[in-house]
Amino acid sequence: MNLLHWIGQLEGDAYRSLRLFAPEGLVCATMLLLLLSRMLLPSRRRLPYWLAFVGVFAALAAAVMQWPFFALLPQLPHTAVGGFTGLLRFDTLGLFFRILFFGFSAVFILFLGMTRLPPDEDVGEFLVLYLASILGLCVMASADHLLMVLLGMEMAGVPSYILAGFIKSRRASGEAAVKFALFGAASAGVMLYGMTLLAGSLGSLHLPTMGMRLAAWTDPSAFAARAPVLVLGLLMLLVGLAFKLSAVPFHFWVPDVFEGSAAEVGAYLSTVSKAGALILLIRVASGLLGADATIPRLPDPAQFAAAASRFDMPADSRPVIREGVIQAGAAADRNGDPNVRPVAFARQDSTAEHSTAEHSTSELGSPAQLVSRFLAAVIAVLAAVSCTFGNLAAYGQRNFKRLLAYSTIAHAGYMLMPVAAAVAMWRTQPELARWALAASALYVAIYLIMNLGAFATTAFLRDAFQSETIDDFAGWIRVSPSLTVAVAVIMFSLIGLPPLAGFVAKFAAFASLTYSGLWALLVIGAVNTAISLFYYLRVVKVMVLDAPSEAVAAMPPMGKGAVTFLAVLAASLLVLGVLWQPLFTWAKAAAGAL
Amino acid sequence: MELPLAHASQIPLIAYLLVGSVLFVTGITCMIAKRNLIGILIGIELILNAGTVNLVAMSSPFVAGSGLPALDGQVFALFVILLAAAEAAAALAIALTYYGGYATIDVDHGDRLNG
Structure with missing residues (x-):
C-alpha cells in the first residue's frame, strides 16, 4: 500500500467530511468570536448574545441546507456517509438531531437574553461554555466510533459541569457543580x-465493524465464552x-444539580443534553445490532449526481464508510490470519454475513438477536423504573425546579420506551x-419545547419573586393572566393531555410499544401518566x-418579553398538537435511513 | 512488515487486563471510601487509567493475544489522557468554588441540597 495514495485518500475524505461538518465549524467560529469580543469590546x-445568536442561526441554516442531500441517500445502497475516516457517521437521523440542537440553541439564546442570568460581564463565558457543550452533542449525534x-x-x-456552578456567589451552586462533576467523571x-471490554471482545472500536463481528459469531460455544465480558461491557457503557x-x-x-444551579442551566441540561444521550444510545444500539440490516434500495443516478455536485462529491464514488481503508493495511501487515482481516463495508457483504449468521442459529438465536433482546430488556427496565420513580418522587416537592427535575427523570423514562421497542x-x-x-x-422534538417552557417559567418567576417555591406563586393569575395561561398549557402538555403536542408525543411512543409487544411497559407508562396528572396540576x-x-x-x-416568549412556546405546543403530521413525517424520513 | 521485537514479549494479554482490573477496582474503592474531593478525583483518574491500560495492551503488536488493530488503542489512550486533564482542570476549578462556600473540600459537608 502506497503512502501517498493513503494521504491522498485521507485528504479527500477530510475535505468531504468538513463540508458535512460545516454547521459545527460555524459553532466553533462563533466560540472564537465570542472570546475575542470579550477581549476587544468588553x-x-x-x-x-447577538454574536451567539447569529452564529447558531447560521449553523442551523447550514444544517437545514444539507437535508436535501441526505434525503437522497436512502435511494443508494448506502444510507450514511462516513466522515473523518469512519469516526463519524452522517445520516438523516443525526442531521435531524443536529437541526434540533441548533434550533433549540437559537431559541435558548433569545431566552438567555431575557433573563437576569448570567451576570452581564460573564455572558461571553457562559455562551462559550454553552456552545462548546452543543458541539459535544453534535459529535454524539454523529458518533460511529x-x-x-x-x-x-x-x-x-x-x-x-462548569455551567452548573456558574453563579459563584451561591453556596448551593458550588455544591451542585461538585456533585455533577464527580458523578459525571465517574460515570x-x-x-x-x-x-x-466491548472493543477487546469484538476486536474493533468502530461500531458497525463491532456489529458485523457480532453477527459473524456463528459458533455458539465461542459466543458463550465471550458473553459475560460482552454483557459486562454493555452494562458499563449503559451506565454512562x-x-x-x-x-x-x-x-x-x-x-x-437542578435545584442548586440556575434555571437556565437546568433548561439546557434537561433538554438537549438528554436528547444527545438518547441519539447516542440509538447510535450504539444501531451499530452493534447492524445498522445495515436493511433491504438495498435502487439508486437514482441523475438525482444523486445533482446532489453530489453540490457537495463536491465525485458522483461515481459511492459514499462508503472508510475505516476499512485505514485498518486493512495495518491488520493485514500484523498477521496474515484471514479471520482478523477487516470486513469490507459494502451493504451486500453485510447482508451476506447476516444471512449466514441467521442460518446457523442455535435454539437461543444468533448472537446479534441475543444482544438485541438483552439490550431491549435493560432499556425497558431503565425506562419503567425511571418513569415510576420520577413521578412518585415529584409528589412532595415544594421547590419548582426540584419538581421539574423529577419530572425530567420521568420523561427520560418515556423517551426510552420507543427506543426499547426499536x-x-x-x-x-x-x-x-x-x-x-x-x-x-x-418525542424529543416536542419535549424540547415543553421543558424549555417549564424552565423558562421558573427563570422568569425567579426574576420577579426571588423565589422558586411553588406556594409563593399563589394567585399569580390575577397579576399576569396571559402568562399563567401559557404556563398551564405547558403543564398540560407535559402531562400529555390532548389536544396538545405532549399527547401526540406520548401517543406515538406508546403506539411503538404495542407494535413490539412490550405490554408491561405500556401499562407502566399509562399508569404513570395518570400519576403525573396530580403534581403538574397542583x-x-x-x-x-x-x-x-x-x-x-x-x-x-x-415584562412583555417573558410573556411573549412563553406564549409563543405554548402556542407552538397547541399548533403541533393539531398539526403534528409534518413533524412526524420528517421524523419518519429521518429514521427511515438508519 | 517484520517487527524487530515482535516475539520479544511473552507476557500474555490477560496479565495486562488483570493490572487494568486492579486499577479499576482500586479507583472505585477510592471514590467510595474517600470523603475528600481531591481523593475522589484521584479515584476517577485511576479508573480512567484502567481503561487506558486495557486499550494499549489490547492493540499492542507486542502482546500475545491482543485483538484490536494496531495504534487504535494507543491513539484512544492519548485522547483519554487529554480528557482526564480537561476533566481534572474543570473539577479542580469547581472544587475551588466549593471551598469558597464551605471552607472545606470534604464532600460530606455539602448537604444543603438533600437528594
Whole structure:
C-alpha cells in the first residue's frame, strides 16, 4: 500500500467530511468570536448574545441546507456517509438531531437574553461554555466510533459541569457543580472501561465493524465464552448513557444539580443534553445490532449526481464508510490470519454475513438477536423504573425546579420506551423499528419545547419573586393572566393531555410499544401518566385558584418579553398538537435511513 | 512488515487486563471510601487509567493475544489522557468554588441540597 495514495485518500475524505461538518465549524467560529469580543469590546454588554445568536442561526441554516442531500441517500445502497475516516457517521437521523440542537440553541439564546442570568460581564463565558457543550452533542449525534462516543460525552459534559456552578456567589451552586462533576467523571470512567471490554471482545472500536463481528459469531460455544465480558461491557457503557439521560438508578445528581444551579442551566441540561444521550444510545444500539440490516434500495443516478455536485462529491464514488481503508493495511501487515482481516463495508457483504449468521442459529438465536433482546430488556427496565420513580418522587416537592427535575427523570423514562421497542424489533421487523425510532425523535422534538417552557417559567418567576417555591406563586393569575395561561398549557402538555403536542408525543411512543409487544411497559407508562396528572396540576391550581399573598398582589405585571416568549412556546405546543403530521413525517424520513 | 521485537514479549494479554482490573477496582474503592474531593478525583483518574491500560495492551503488536488493530488503542489512550486533564482542570476549578462556600473540600459537608 502506497503512502501517498493513503494521504491522498485521507485528504479527500477530510475535505468531504468538513463540508458535512460545516454547521459545527460555524459553532466553533462563533466560540472564537465570542472570546475575542470579550477581549476587544468588553464594554458592549449585549454583543455576545447577538454574536451567539447569529452564529447558531447560521449553523442551523447550514444544517437545514444539507437535508436535501441526505434525503437522497436512502435511494443508494448506502444510507450514511462516513466522515473523518469512519469516526463519524452522517445520516438523516443525526442531521435531524443536529437541526434540533441548533434550533433549540437559537431559541435558548433569545431566552438567555431575557433573563437576569448570567451576570452581564460573564455572558461571553457562559455562551462559550454553552456552545462548546452543543458541539459535544453534535459529535454524539454523529458518533460511529467508540472514541467519538467518549469524546462527545466529555465535550458535552465538562462544560456543563462548569455551567452548573456558574453563579459563584451561591453556596448551593458550588455544591451542585461538585456533585455533577464527580458523578459525571465517574460515570465517564466506568463507561470507558466498559468500552475497552466491548472493543477487546469484538476486536474493533468502530461500531458497525463491532456489529458485523457480532453477527459473524456463528459458533455458539465461542459466543458463550465471550458473553459475560460482552454483557459486562454493555452494562458499563449503559451506565454512562443512563447518567446523561438521568435515568434511575443514575439520577442522584439531577434534583440537586437542578435545584442548586440556575434555571437556565437546568433548561439546557434537561433538554438537549438528554436528547444527545438518547441519539447516542440509538447510535450504539444501531451499530452493534447492524445498522445495515436493511433491504438495498435502487439508486437514482441523475438525482444523486445533482446532489453530489453540490457537495463536491465525485458522483461515481459511492459514499462508503472508510475505516476499512485505514485498518486493512495495518491488520493485514500484523498477521496474515484471514479471520482478523477487516470486513469490507459494502451493504451486500453485510447482508451476506447476516444471512449466514441467521442460518446457523442455535435454539437461543444468533448472537446479534441475543444482544438485541438483552439490550431491549435493560432499556425497558431503565425506562419503567425511571418513569415510576420520577413521578412518585415529584409528589412532595415544594421547590419548582426540584419538581421539574423529577419530572425530567420521568420523561427520560418515556423517551426510552420507543427506543426499547426499536431495539427489540431491530432484527425481526426493521420497518417497525424505524417507526419506533421516529416516535422517539418526535418525542424529543416536542419535549424540547415543553421543558424549555417549564424552565423558562421558573427563570422568569425567579426574576420577579426571588423565589422558586411553588406556594409563593399563589394567585399569580390575577397579576399576569396571559402568562399563567401559557404556563398551564405547558403543564398540560407535559402531562400529555390532548389536544396538545405532549399527547401526540406520548401517543406515538406508546403506539411503538404495542407494535413490539412490550405490554408491561405500556401499562407502566399509562399508569404513570395518570400519576403525573396530580403534581403538574397542583402547580396550575396554586397559580389559578389559591388566594394571592400581599406580596403577589402588589407585584407589577410581568415584562412583555417573558410573556411573549412563553406564549409563543405554548402556542407552538397547541399548533403541533393539531398539526403534528409534518413533524412526524420528517421524523419518519429521518429514521427511515438508519 | 517484520517487527524487530515482535516475539520479544511473552507476557500474555490477560496479565495486562488483570493490572487494568486492579486499577479499576482500586479507583472505585477510592471514590467510595474517600470523603475528600481531591481523593475522589484521584479515584476517577485511576479508573480512567484502567481503561487506558486495557486499550494499549489490547492493540499492542507486542502482546500475545491482543485483538484490536494496531495504534487504535494507543491513539484512544492519548485522547483519554487529554480528557482526564480537561476533566481534572474543570473539577479542580469547581472544587475551588466549593471551598469558597464551605471552607472545606470534604464532600460530606455539602448537604444543603438533600437528594
